[in-house]
Amino acid sequence: xxxxxxxxxxxxxxxxxxxxxxxxxxxxxxxxxxxxxxxxxxxxxxxxxxxxxxxxxxxxxxxxxxxxxxxxxxxxxxxxxxxxxxxxxxxxxxxxxxxxxxxxxxxxxxxxxxxxxxxxxxxxxxxxxxxxxxxxxxxxxxxxxxxxxxxxxxxxxxxxxxxxxxxxxxxxxxxxxxxxxxxxxxxxxxxxxxxxxxxxxxxxxxxxxxxxxxxxxxxxxxxxxxxxxxxxxxxxxxxxxxxxxxxxxxxxxxxxxxxxxxxxxxxxxxxxxxxxxxxxxxxxxxxxxxxxxxxxxxxxxxxxxxxxxxxxxxxxxxxxxxxxxxxxxxxxxxxxxxxxxxxxxxxxxxxxxxxxxxxxxxxxxxxxxxxxxxxxxxxxxxxxxxxxxxxxxxxxxxxxxxxxxxxxxxxxxxxxxxxxxxxxxxxxxxxxxxxxxxxxxxxxxxx
Ligand code: SF4
Numbered sequence: 001x002x003x004x005x006x007x008x009x010x011x012x013x014x015x016x017x018x019x020x021x022x023x024x025x026x027x028x029x030x031x032x033x034x035x036x037x038x039x040x041x042x043x044x045x046x047x048x049x050x051x052x053x054x055x056x057x058x059x060x061x062x063x064x065x066x067x068x069x070x071x072x073x074x075x076x077x078x079x080x081x082x083x084x085x086x087x088x089x090x091x092x093x094x095x096x097x098x099x100x101x102x103x104x105x106x107x108x109x110x111x112x113x114x115x116x117x118x119x120x121x122x123x124x125x126x127x128x129x130x131x132x133x134x135x136x137x138x139x140x141x142x143x144x145x146x147x148x149x150x151x152x153x154x155x156x157x158x159x160x161x162x163x164x165x166x167x168x169x170x171x172x173x174x175x176x177x178x179x180x181x182x183x184x185x186x187x188x189x190x191x192x193x194x195x196x197x198x199x200x201x202x203x204x205x206x207x208x209x210x211x212x213x214x215x216x217x218x219x220x221x222x223x224x225x226x227x228x229x230x231x232x233x234x235x236x237x238x239x240x241x242x243x244x245x246x247x248x249x250x251x252x253x254x255x256x257x258x259x260x261x262x263x264x265x266x267x268x269x270x271x272x273x274x275x276x277x278x279x280x281x282x283x284x285x286x287x288x289x290x291x292x293x294x295x296x297x298x299x300x301x302x303x304x305x306x307x308x309x310x311x312x313x314x315x316x317x318x319x320x321x322x323x324x325x326x327x328x329x330x331x332x333x334x335x336x337x338x339x340x341x342x343x344x345x346x347x348x349x350x351x352x353x354x355x356x357x358x359x360x361x362x363x364x365x366x367x368x369x370x371x372x373x374x375x376x377x378x379x380x381x382x383x384x385x386x387x388x389x390x391x392x393x394x395x396x397x398x399x400x401x402x403x404x405x406x407x408x409x410x411x412x413x414x415x416x417x418x419x420x421x422x423x424x425x426x427x428x429x430x431x432x433x434x435x436x437x438x439x440x441x442x443x444x445x446x447x
Contacts, residue, residue, distance in 0.1 A: 004383060008034045012374040013384075016366040027359045029374035032164055038377045040325065040398055041352045043160030045128050046072050047168020050415060051248050052124050052156070052175060053086055054078035054199045054224045055232065059120040062091045063107050063138055064128030068160075069093075076415040078200045081226055090114060094130060104136045111145045111153060122229045123153045124175060132159025152229070154178050165327075166247065166353045173252035176223060176232065177259075183233035184260065191286050192220040194238040196253055196264070197245030200225025201415065204422035208244075208269050211279055211423065215294040217286060223249070236260045240286050242267045242278075247328030247353045269422040270334035270430075272303055272310075272341060302424040310341070313431050318343030320438055323390035325350045325373075325381055325399050326413060329358020335394055335413070336365045338430065347388035350376045378402055392438050407446040409437035 005013060011028035018026050033039035042050075045062075049072040053060065062069035069091035080086070092098075092106045107125065114120045123145075127138045138155045145153040154175045158168050193212070198205045205225035212219055221227065221235035241253045241264035253264035265285055267278035276299040283295035322344050324335050329351050336346045349362055350373035362372055371384045381402055385393060393403040396414025403410040411433050413421060419429045 005380060006034065006037055009037055009377075009380070013376075013380065014363075014372050016363050016370040016372060017368050018363075026363070027356070027372060027374055029354055029356060029359060030164075030166070031375075033375055038379075039352075039375050040377060040381070041375055042165045042168075043129075044163050044165065044168040044171070045126055045156075045158040045160045046075075047165035047248075048156050048158040048172040048175070049126065049168070050075055050199075051169055051172035051224060054080075055122070055179075055227045055229070056080040056086050057083040057122065057228045058086055059088075059090060059114050059118065059123045060086070061107070061110050061114060061123060061125045062089065062128060063103065063110075063125055063131050063136065064092065064094055065130060066091050066093045068126075068128040076199050077202050077418050078225055078415075079203050079206075080200075081206075082228055085118070099130055099134055102134060102136060103131065104138075104141055107136065107138065107141050108145070111141065115145075115149050115151070121151050122179065123151070124156050125153060126156045126158055128158070129160045132157075132162055152179060152182075164353065169248040169353075170251050173249065173255065176252055177255055179229060179232045180235045180256075181259075184236040187237055188239060189218065189220055189234075189237045190239060192218040192238050193240045193242055193282065193286060194221045194223060194235050194256075194262075195219060195225075196223045196241050196243045197247075197249030198222065198225045198269075198422075199245075199415070201422075202418055202420040204269070204420045204426065207420055207423040207425055211298060212282065214298055215279070215283055215287070216291045217282065223252070236262070238262055240264065240282075242282055244269060244330075245328055246330040246358075247351075247355075266330065268330050268334045270331065270426065271338035272306060272424065272427055273337050274334045275423055275427075276303060306424055306427060309428060310431065313435050314343055316435055316439055317431075320344045320391040321347045321389055323348035323381070323385045323388070323393045323408075325376060325393065325395040327352045327396070329354035329362065331413070333358065333361050333365065336362065338427070340365070342431065342434070344392075344434075346370060347390055348373070348381070348384045350374060350381070382406060392434060407443060409434075409440065409443070411437055 069089045073089035094103050142153040142155040209219050220238040221231050243253050243266045256262045268274040283292045348371045392409040394411045394413050420426045421430045
């Protein structure tokens with residue numbers, strides 16, 4: 001392994017040959033970022049907002065400087081079948097004077113304005129870094145507003161510096177529980193499921209719902225892609241939770257299991273293998289023999305329909321090398337499997353918030369010598385992409401310039417993308433994009 005790595009970061013970067021102890025303890029992860037290492041990770045506030053933002057009729061008031069509000073404004077390509085209020089961003093726009101004398105009066109006025117002008121029924125109020133420093137009591141403001149207007153005004157105490165992005169996910173899950181809980185009445189809808197941790201990027205939630213509908217499974221609430229306050233408040237009635245983005249939503253699934261007895265399974269709808277397995281596992285978990293038979297038929301039809309498509313593209317991709325840097329472990333695992341299906345070797349793989357068990361699976365799926373990294377920074381990514389001669393990087397908006405500056409192809413697999421990558425439809429989009437980017441003639445023009 002190259003020597004240009006900060007000493008404190010060395011335990012978070014391993015080779016797949018490194019002898020893990022069966023529990024993933026070979027890599028250091030789930031820790032706060034090393035100061036000065038310039039992590040690619042987003043902050044606590046961002047982690048909370050990206051989970052809550054797709055709730056279509058919710059208002060988000062960002063208590064802090066305008067920059068925090070714009071940082072996550074319309075951050076996801078989440079689509080809606082109802083309200084599009086969520087695409088706005090409201091801010092108290094704190095200035096130096098407010099930071100010296102306190103900003104609670106401005107926050108109270110912002111809540112009053114959002115209720116008066118927009119008739120808000122559900123408001124999330126976020127505390128950002130500076131609010132964490134000056135100590136404005138956003139809980140008191142939210143409590144008073146809830147009593148005054150008889151609506152849900154929920155504080156999300158998420159100063160960016162107060163932990164990791166995963167802490168933001170937890171805060172968001174706690175906030176979602178506060179939306180669901182008031183409607184809990186103990187009733188159940190037999191055989192129905194909630195989908196957790198899918199954000200309806202480019203309509204991906206609708207693709208998954210479509211499969212489940214075809215095999216006869218009722219989707220109750222979607223959390224949070226294309227959700228509304230009213231649909232969220234039915235969530236406690238489901239018989240099963242399925243968790244697509246494990247990093248952001250496993251904590252919510254566990255809380256719903258503890259409080260309302262709803263079991264959960266983790267799924268992934270990225271790639272042929274994971275999509276097929278997930279459909280079958282959901283059918284087996286809540287369906288009868290007829291549902292399972294329909295699931296098997298759907299999987300057979302869709303998979304065989306894709307075979308000639310994959311056969312066409314595979315010769316153009318076999319032998320290429322990929323680097324992956326994404327938010328959570330489950331997505332990284334699905335991507336390695338997808339690349340394996342295409343004959344592409346994953347030579348570098350990392351995540352912002354992966355857990356020990358994710359890294360164990362990643363290590364098992366990887367070839368000898370693959371670099372595995374947790375909470376990487378740009379310098380580390382560049383170093384290992386060059387060292388391992390990656391042909392393509394799969395990541396998000398912050399990784400795109402790294403790839404292009406190195407003359408490496410890129411595929412966006414994050415919030416901002418505008419085409420679906422989930423389900424069997426997503427496999428087609430993904431393979432076409434990978435092929436277009438890797439085999440673009442532009443790379444031949446580089447020295
Ligand atoms: S909360 Fe803090 S770290 Fe996050 S965007 Fe605002 S200032 Fe930056």
